Amino acid sequence: MKLYYRLFVITLMIIIVIAGCSKADETIKEDVPLTSEAEKKDDEKNQEPEIETSKTSDAEEQKSPGEKQEISEDTKKETDEISLLQENNAQTIPEPSKTEEVVSENDEFTSVENQENSEALDAVTLKIESLADKNLTISLDELKAMGDMIYEADFYSLNSFGTTGYTHFKGVNLWSLLESNSLISDEASKVTVVAEDGYKMEFTIEQVKRQDYIDETNPDAKHPMIIAWEENGEEYSSKEGSPFKLVVGQKEAGDVNKPQWVSNIDKIVIE
Numbered sequence: 001m002k003l004y005y006r007l008f009v010i011t012l013m014i015i016i017v018i019a020g021c022s023k024a025d026e027t028i029k030e031d032v033p034l035t036s037e038a039e040k041k042d043d044e045k046n047q048e049p050e051i052e053t054s055k056t057s058d059a060e061e062q063k064s065p066g067e068k069q070e071i072s073e074d075t076k077k078e079t080d081e082i083s084l085l086q087e088n089n090a091q092t093i094p095e096p097s098k099t100e101e102v103v104s105e106n107d108e109f110t111s112v113e114n115q116e117n118s119e120a121l122d123a124v125t126l127k128i129e130s131l132a133d134k135n136l137t138i139s140l141d142e143l144k145a146m147g148d149m150i151y152e153a154d155f156y157s158l159n160s161f162g163t164t165g166y167t168h169f170k171g172v173n174l175w176s177l178l179e180s181n182s183l184i185s186d187e188a189s190k191v192t193v194v195a196e197d198g199y200k201m202e203f204t205i206e207q208v209k210r211q212d213y214i215d216e217t218n219p220d221a222k223h224p225m226i227i228a229w230e231e232n233g234e235e236y237s238s239k240e241g242s243p244f245k246l247v248v249g250q251k252e253a254g255d256v257n258k259p260q261w262v263s264n265i266d267k268i269v270i271e
């Protein structure tokens with residue numbers, strides 16, 4: 001009887017131990033999926049911006065098929081704008097590291113920081129390349145101080161779809177700028193304005209020299225070609241690329257002048 005009792009007690013203890021273990025197992029099993037689900041949610045959050053932007057570019061792609069060359073130019077510009085935005089977004093993420101402290105602690109962030117700084121420095125200068133290696137880099141502040149050479153007016157625009165508009169621009173008279181810096185040599189025959197996205201417009205010296213571009217809706221207007229840094233009272237932000245735009249009026253009534261407005265100028269080449 002004593003033996004049976006002992007066996008019974010031992011069996012009971014074994015059962016209790018086993019039951020205890022499986023309970024503990026369940027607790028662990030419950031913990032595991034909880035953690036991974038929390039991680040999943042975090043991952044989803046991190047991916048959200050990516051999903052959104054890829055949707056945007058899909059929408060952009062759907063716009064282009066079957067449209068004319070002019071449209072694909074615009075679409076390209078818009079796509080470039082989106083990728084620029086994406087780049088900016090990518091650069092916005094490490095922004096909390098902008099304080100000196102974090103920068104010196106983390107080499108990776110230091111290089112991002114330096115890149116940002118050099119891009120910002122590049123952006124506020126206008127580069128002019130000319131024959132005979134007479135290259136010039138002018139800062140925005142220097143341009144703003146050019147007194148007489150500064151031109152401000154409402155410019156009429158007509159694009160190839162027939163869309164029209166008026167935009168107020170302030171900038172420097174391009175011909176005066178080139179002349180006063182002796183950048184137009186006798187051999188020079190053309191001026192090419194090149195944008196950061198590769199878009200460019202080529203002009204003859206005579207076209208750049210001309211000071212009486214018209215506005216077919218305003219008989220009083222006589223515009224020079226200008227390099228604008230301000231549009232409708234607001235300066236361009238160098239965060240959105242080079243803050244310079246070439247602006248020109250119309251050669252004659254009906255002249256489609258808007259495509260000639262080269263935005264985000266990278267450089268001006270005289271050859």
Ligand SMILES: Nc1nc2c(c(=O)[nH]1)N[C@H]1C(S)=C(S)[C@@H](COP(=O)(O)O)O[C@H]1N2
Pocket residue numbers: 073074076077159160195196197199258259260261262263264
């Ligand atoms: N850098 C750059 N400038 C550009 C273009 C471009 O693709 N890249 N497109 C041109 C064309 S075809 C037009 S109609 C106008 C459009 O100007 P908006 O974007 O201000 O409407 O910009 C012109 N300047």
Ligand SMILES: [Mo]
Pocket residue numbers: 070073074159160258259
């Ligand atoms: Mo255009």
